[in-house]
Amino acid sequence: MTDTKPYETYLWSPKREEYEAKEIPEDIDCIFCAQANNDDRVSKVTVYEDDFLMVELNIFPYNTGHLMVVPKKHVNSMTELEDDERNKLFSMVSNVEELQREVVDPAGIDVGINIGKEAGESIPHLHVQLVPIYEKDRGFMETALDTKVMKKSIMDMAEEYRERKDILEDY
Numbered sequence: 001m002t003d004t005k006p007y008e009t010y011l012w013s014p015k016r017e018e019y020e021a022k023e024i025p026e027d028i029d030c031i032f033c034a035q036a037n038n039d040d041r042v043s044k045v046t047v048y049e050d051d052f053l054m055v056e057l058n059i060f061p062y063n064t065g066h067l068m069v070v071p072k073k074h075v076n077s078m079t080e081l082e083d084d085e086r087n088k089l090f091s092m093v094s095n096v097e098e099l100q101r102e103v104v105d106p107a108g109i110d111v112g113i114n115i116g117k118e119a120g121e122s123i124p125h126l127h128v129q130l131v132p133i134y135e136k137d138r139g140f141m142e143t144a145l146d147t148k149v150m151k152k153s154i155m156d157m158a159e160e161y162r163e164r165k166d167i168l169e170d171y
């Protein structure tokens with residue numbers, strides 16, 4: 001069984017203050033567009049960003065080291081991207097796979113896109129999620145209590161990924 005779902009509760013095992021996600025103001029239609037426009041009313045923890053896309057930590061991670069690749073253009077289907085945009089997006093997804101292998105050494109990686117609410121989409125703006133899966137991921141806390149034990153804080157994880165940002169730069 002993999003960990004590709006949000007948990008009820010997180011238990012942050014590092015003794016460090018939990019990352020505070022900001023409450024999203026009502027007049028923000030799309031959180032990813034707001035992030036792309038550097039709206040400081042929304043939280044954003046990026047590992048890499050340029051004019052075309054963002055690679056960011058999911059601040060409600062399904063697992064330690066959960067990353068998302070988000071094109072800045074507001075689309076909600078792969079078919080709405082131009083061919084070269086789609087190629088660039090997936091070239092970055094491949095780089096992120098490499099980054100995760102280097103930095104968090106997962107047993108596997110669950111790569112996913114949810115298009116449409118019925119498919120589990122939470123934000124209707126195309127994004128690719130890469131969730132590292134580790135050996136012995138699910139213990140008592142996860143199985144019985146729906147509580148995810150997070151091995152590293154969001155900010156520590158961001159720092160570790162940023163140290164190997166070079167893997168992402170060429171895509």
Ligand SMILES: [Zn+2]
Pocket residue numbers: 030031032033034073074075124125
């Ligand atoms: Zn958007």
